[in-house]
Amino acid sequence: KAGVTQTPRYLIKTRGQQVTLSCSPISGHRSVSWYQQTPGQGLQFLFEYFSETQRNKGNFPGRFSGRQFSNSRSEMNVSTLELGDSALYLCASSLRSVTEAFFGQGTRLTVV
Amino acid sequence: AQTVTQSQPEMSVQEAETVTLSCTYDTSENNYYLFWYKQPPSRQMILVIRQEAYKQQNATENRFSVNFQKAAKSFSLKISDSQLGDTAMYFCAFMKGNDMRFGAGTRLTVKP
Numbered sequence: 001k002a003g004v005t006q007t008p009r010y011l012i013k014t015r016g017q018q019v020t021l022s023c024s025p026i027s028g029h030r031s032v033s034w035y036q037q038t039p040g041q042g043l044q045f046l047f048e049y050f051s052e053t054q055r056n057k058g059n060f061p062g063r064f065s066g067r068q069f070s071n072s073r074s075e076m077n078v079s080t081l082e083l084g085d086s087a088l089y090l091c092a093s094s095l096r097s098v099t100e101a102f103f104g105q106g107t108r109l110t111v112v
Numbered sequence: 113a114q115t116v117t118q119s120q121p122e123m124s125v126q127e128a129e130t131v132t133l134s135c136t137y138d139t140s141e142n143n144y145y146l147f148w149y150k151q152p153p154s155r156q157m158i159l160v161i162r163q164e165a166y167k168q169q170n171a172t173e174n175r176f177s178v179n180f181q182k183a184a185k186s187f188s189l190k191i192s193d194s195q196l197g198d199t200a201m202y203f204c205a206f207m208k209g210n211d212m213r214f215g216a217g218t219r220l221t222v223k224p
Contacts, residue, residue, distance in 0.1 A: 033212070043203060043214035056211050090157060101212070103149075103157035 002027065004093050004104035012110045018079040021107045025072050025093030031055075032074040033101060034066060037088040046089075049074055081111045114139045116206050118215035125194045126223050132179075133189045133218050135204030141165075145207040146180065146187045151217075152200040160202070163187065194222045 005024040013019050025032050034046040045058040049068035068074045072093075078085055088108050092101035115138045125131035137146070148160040163171045163180050170178050175192045191198055199222045204215040 035214075042216045045212055048211075056209070058211075088155060092157070100159060100162065102159070105154065105156045108155075 004091055004102050006089075006091050006104035006107050008107060009105065010108045010110075012112060013081050015081055015083060015111055017081050018077065019081060019109060021076045021078075021089055021091075021109070023074045023076070023091030023093075023104060025074070025091075026102055029093035029095050029102075030072055031094045032068055032072065033092045033094075034074070034076050035090040035092070036060075037090055037106070038086075043090070046076065078109075083111050085109065086111045114141070114144075114206050114208060114211075114213050116204055116213050116215040118202075118204055118218050120218045121216070122219045122221070124221040124223055125191075127196060128193055130190060130192045131194055131220065133191075133202050133204075133220065135187045135189070135215055137185050137187065137204070137206045139185070139206065139208065141208050143208075146178075147205040147207065147212075148176070148178070148187075148189045149203045149205060149214075150198075150200045151203065152197075157203070161189065191220075196222050196224060198222050 007022045031050045033048040035043050037043045047066050048056040052068045063079045066076045088106045090106045092103045094101045117136045144165045146163045150158045150160050161171050161173045161176050170180050177190045179188045201217045201219050203217045206213045
């Protein structure tokens with residue numbers, strides 16, 4: 001069974017641009033969560049989607065948004081990028097709720 | 113709000129010896145889940161062990177075991193017979209509902 005796939009693995013963007021990250025969950029998993037990992041703030045929860053609906057949201061500005069498609073694949077969008085958005089963005093999928101989350105390898109975003 | 117504290121930023125252990133990583137958390141909830149995740153240099157978060165709060169028995173997975181003290185809100189991870197491949201960042205996580213919170217992590221180095 002294939003694991004959680006995140007694309008792209010690395011990304012460099014300029015301040016003010018927007019970016020879209022993609023996450024394909026494990027087949028059959030309907031819950032997808034997104035996390036931001038930085039050296040200063042550690043791992044922070046962004047949001048969680050289940051069956052195309054956002055079920056939970058962390059404390060991030062509205063520039064961070066996401067969606068989930070009918071095939072459970074999820075995208076995360078960050079608009080008007082700031083230098084502080086440079087981070088590793090991790091996606092995790094689980095069968096129903098987050099009782100056992102499987103993580104992807106992340107997308108390393110660098111904002112210059 | 114739930115918080116997770118890992119008071120040991122870095123630890124080291126000799127190969128084949130035992131090491132314990134500490135984690136405390138703060139919550140007013142009675143039912144929740146606790147996790148230990150491992151993040152090797154490959155960046156992928158790997159679930160090491162999971163504990164349901166309603167279970168009094170400490171979880172064990174091969175060389176990994178936890179000491180779960182619910183009243184003290186403590187959830188330490190013991191790694192026995194440490195191996196070089198155990199070198200990684202270890203994150204303690206608390207989950208209630210669909211919201212998962214992580215500690216700042218402990219960097220463990222296993223020395224030959």
